[in-house]
Amino acid sequence: MTSSDELRKRRQKEAVRIRTSLNRLRGEQRASLKGGETAVAYVQERLCIGCDQCTIVCDDDAIEMYKVAMASPLIQVESNQKAKILRDDCTGCRLCVLACPTDAISMIDR
Numbered sequence: 001m002t003s004s005d006e007l008r009k010r011r012q013k014e015a016v017r018i019r020t021s022l023n024r025l026r027g028e029q030r031a032s033l034k035g036g037e038t039a040v041a042y043v044q045e046r047l048c049i050g051c052d053q054c055t056i057v058c059d060d061d062a063i064e065m066y067k068v069a070m071a072s073p074l075i076q077v078e079s080n081q082k083a084k085i086l087r088d089d090c091t092g093c094r095l096c097v098l099a100c101p102t103d104a105i106s107m108i109d110r
């Protein structure tokens with residue numbers, strides 16, 4: 001029978017393998033995204049769930065949240081929000097694209 005120590009070591013090894021694999025995927029994703037001075041981030045409002053992750057990673061304060069009404073009149077939620085890119089402040093660094101869990105942000109030509 002597998003001991004708890006063996007199980008712990010196996011879990012640690014697996015965690016390292018998964019982390020390495022995710023980091024490689026992120027690197028590849030980042031390399032394939034356009035960015036820099038000629039690009040600016042763009043949020044598809046429909047896909048944004050208002051989670052605020054993009055504002056946390058944006059070092060340039062180029063994203064602000066704004067309130068919107070819920071799509072369904074049956075649900076009343078005061079805090080429903082969406083992200084908006086401030087084009088003039090965006091440096092095209094792409095961090096928000098990588099942080100967004102719903103792929104709501106893409107990089108477009110400036």
Ligand code: SF4
Pocket residue numbers: 040041057058059060061062063085089090091092093094095096097
């Ligand atoms: S691309 Fe960079 S600077 Fe522009 S909104 Fe996203 S995180 Fe901020």
Ligand code: SF4
Pocket residue numbers: 043047048049050051052053054055082083099100101102103104105
């Ligand atoms: S990370 Fe994506 S889903 Fe979350 S607030 Fe920003 S744009 Fe919306």
